[in-house]
Amino acid sequence: MEKHIVLLPGDGIGPEVTKAARQVLQAVADRYQHTFTFESHDIGGSAIEQHGTPLPEDTVQAAKKADAIFLGAVGGPKWDQLPGHMRPEKGLLGIRKQLGLFANLRPVQAFQQLLHASPLKKEVVQGSDLLIVRELTGGLYFGQPSERRNNGQEVVDTLAYERHEIERIVDQAFQSARVRRKHLTSVDKANVLESSRMWREIVEEKKADYPDVTVEHMLVDAAAMKLVTNPSSFDVIVTENMFGDILSDEASVLTGSLGMLPSASLNEKSVGLYEPVHGSAPDIAGQNKANPVASILSTAMMLKHSFGMEEEAEQVEAAVAGVLQEGYHTADIDLKNGVKVSGSELAAKIVDQI
Amino acid sequence: MEKHIVLLPGDGIGPEVTKAARQVLQAVADRYQHTFTFESHDIGGSAIEQHGTPLPEDTVQAAKKADAIFLGAVGGPKWDQLPGHMRPEKGLLGIRKQLGLFANLRPVQAFQQLLHASPLKKEVVQGSDLLIVRELTGGLYFGQPSERRNNGQEVVDTLAYERHEIERIVDQAFQSARVRRKHLTSVDKANVLESSRMWREIVEEKKADYPDVTVEHMLVDAAAMKLVTNPSSFDVIVTENMFGDILSDEASVLTGSLGMLPSASLNEKSVGLYEPVHGSAPDIAGQNKANPVASILSTAMMLKHSFGMEEEAEQVEAAVAGVLQEGYHTADIDLKNGVKVSGSELAAKIVDQI
Ligand SMILES: CC(C)[C@H](C(=O)O)[C@@H](O)C(=O)O
Ligand SMILES: CC(C)[C@H](C(=O)O)[C@@H](O)C(=O)O
Numbered sequence: 001m002e003k004h005i006v007l008l009p010g011d012g013i014g015p016e017v018t019k020a021a022r023q024v025l026q027a028v029a030d031r032y033q034h035t036f037t038f039e040s041h042d043i044g045g046s047a048i049e050q051h052g053t054p055l056p057e058d059t060v061q062a063a064k065k066a067d068a069i070f071l072g073a074v075g076g077p078k079w080d081q082l083p084g085h086m087r088p089e090k091g092l093l094g095i096r097k098q099l100g101l102f103a104n105l106r107p108v109q110a111f112q113q114l115l116h117a118s119p120l121k122k123e124v125v126q127g128s129d130l131l132i133v134r135e136l137t138g139g140l141y142f143g144q145p146s147e148r149r150n151n152g153q154e155v156v157d158t159l160a161y162e163r164h165e166i167e168r169i170v171d172q173a174f175q176s177a178r179v180r181r182k183h184l185t186s187v188d189k190a191n192v193l194e195s196s197r198m199w200r201e202i203v204e205e206k207k208a209d210y211p212d213v214t215v216e217h218m219l220v221d222a223a224a225m226k227l228v229t230n231p232s233s234f235d236v237i238v239t240e241n242m243f244g245d246i247l248s249d250e251a252s253v254l255t256g257s258l259g260m261l262p263s264a265s266l267n268e269k270s271v272g273l274y275e276p277v278h279g280s281a282p283d284i285a286g287q288n289k290a291n292p293v294a295s296i297l298s299t300a301m302m303l304k305h306s307f308g309m310e311e312e313a314e315q316v317e318a319a320v321a322g323v324l325q326e327g328y329h330t331a332d333i334d335l336k337n338g339v340k341v342s343g344s345e346l347a348a349k350i351v352d353q354i
Numbered sequence: 355m356e357k358h359i360v361l362l363p364g365d366g367i368g369p370e371v372t373k374a375a376r377q378v379l380q381a382v383a384d385r386y387q388h389t390f391t392f393e394s395h396d397i398g399g400s401a402i403e404q405h406g407t408p409l410p411e412d413t414v415q416a417a418k419k420a421d422a423i424f425l426g427a428v429g430g431p432k433w434d435q436l437p438g439h440m441r442p443e444k445g446l447l448g449i450r451k452q453l454g455l456f457a458n459l460r461p462v463q464a465f466q467q468l469l470h471a472s473p474l475k476k477e478v479v480q481g482s483d484l485l486i487v488r489e490l491t492g493g494l495y496f497g498q499p500s501e502r503r504n505n506g507q508e509v510v511d512t513l514a515y516e517r518h519e520i521e522r523i524v525d526q527a528f529q530s531a532r533v534r535r536k537h538l539t540s541v542d543k544a545n546v547l548e549s550s551r552m553w554r555e556i557v558e559e560k561k562a563d564y565p566d567v568t569v570e571h572m573l574v575d576a577a578a579m580k581l582v583t584n585p586s587s588f589d590v591i592v593t594e595n596m597f598g599d600i601l602s603d604e605a606s607v608l609t610g611s612l613g614m615l616p617s618a619s620l621n622e623k624s625v626g627l628y629e630p631v632h633g634s635a636p637d638i639a640g641q642n643k644a645n646p647v648a649s650i651l652s653t654a655m656m657l658k659h660s661f662g663m664e665e666e667a668e669q670v671e672a673a674v675a676g677v678l679q680e681g682y683h684t685a686d687i688d689l690k691n692g693v694k695v696s697g698s699e700l701a702a703k704i705v706d707q708i
Binding site: 084089093118119120124141147148153154156159162163195198221222229230242245247252 | 548
């Protein structure tokens, strides 16, 4: 198959991990006789430097034509003092909205070899394998009005949803649950928010279409507790944009492997933006220390969700597992009897196994 | 001193733990020659049963005249299917709003004897001692509009603040930090929300009035991570109503002692509502199993914050620590070489030490 991939390296360690992602995709293309073409564009802080805006029109146009997009990371202290619309993060929010990337999928898995690095006790975190499906283009992060009023004496933000926006993310979550352990936890604050009551109703309506999936409703405060006390009890979690932001970051530190966690953001045509969950880590940028695994596992998600290449995706996952098994790791991780290597060395070892 | 206390036992285990709280307050009055008078009123599910509303006018009037209020717990599956305005939780939200209880203080401490019950590794949670100051009468939980629109096709909730509402909670948090370890973490989502940008500005303005307190800003997603990975790095956290709901519940399970955690909700005149952090636990209600410690420590907060009785408060805390030291505990907790007793027995032992 022929696929066109837009790379958005971004800031900090973004370019390093993007390079690793590209190498892995190229290796997959070689082995499975696909043709992947690549095109790089600016986003975030580096786009501010080059073009005076975090999301150049060029980047948007290229992304709209791509079969899939890979993003490294955006942001850094250098741009933290800029006004809201000129922040690197605006680039990310902008591209999500412009491409309609409403479904953010964030799997969290406990890697047996890394459990010792978890803040949780082994018996608590062991066996955890969950997927957070976060609504990504609506809710509190995009609702209007979002403004000062009355001469700066008041401020409002708005949590707004249209029915179809909730329906499509709930469908996505049910479909994800179906190919996993068939349990869906819908997280809301239905005892307080009207939007949560509508969310809950829609989940109840949709249930009938997925009789093989069991459904549970959980309040967001209870979910924040249970992620810590019993993470392995979850399969798929679906929730509003901001609840999802908080819960998915909370979940990302449970297994001691933040440097290993991928993500996918999909639109209705399954064009997706794939990015590691970790940030731009400006403190280690340019030192070839960054862990490329999160990015490489993000390419596996790309192969699966945007290209329908199940076998190729599994091959990438197996290569990562194999290299971990052999004890290779970057400096962010501490493996018993492991061999510490640089980011590019680790990527090369994974490429070798493909 | 003479003080008048309104008791709101509420639902589930609420009445049992309220009884323990009252006994402790009476013991304090006896020992320190105060006169505490008590008056009980209905709230939540039990008020729905008795009066057809979760917050009878009677209860509000009594609470308004009290020097302090103690609340047991509200809610239960029995009332979960009722429409929004008839839910037990409405009673709690209503009384917060009617009394202007804008400042919710939730201390979380690691009890050395209970660390083994924490989901976190001992070395991670050890030494944790933090206070979450949650804004309680504004933000996303109270903003208007909160409604369906366009024939049920759309829904909105509103996160709204007036400047003075943010100022007073930030002042409260600085004052709390001042009598603790003098470090304040203000949590927001300033890279996305306008209300968070205003919140951050106000914290920056107020800083000058508290030169002895160091201030740090943290994004809510980062805070959700750091609570798990490094809880002992926090002193005081101040944040918006809903962020505070999520983070304080997340924090409450870190130390393995949810049954031990008190809370206070204060208004501008320091009249306060004091309640255990745990819920109504309908599954064990009426069995004399409920742990009274969270409620008893809530009375210590009452003595301190509403009555200015520092010494009395410390006496209550010392009594709790003493009884724990002797190994007595309720069934929710598992102490090495401990002696399991009923809720009322544990309360009696604490009363004895006052
Ligand atoms: C950078 C920021 C706007 C973004 C978000 O909150 O959506 C990030 O935290 C994420 O979770 O992808
Ligand atoms: C019962 C509910 C409305 C309440 C809240 O979210 O404020 C509770 O969860 C709390 O934290 O006190």
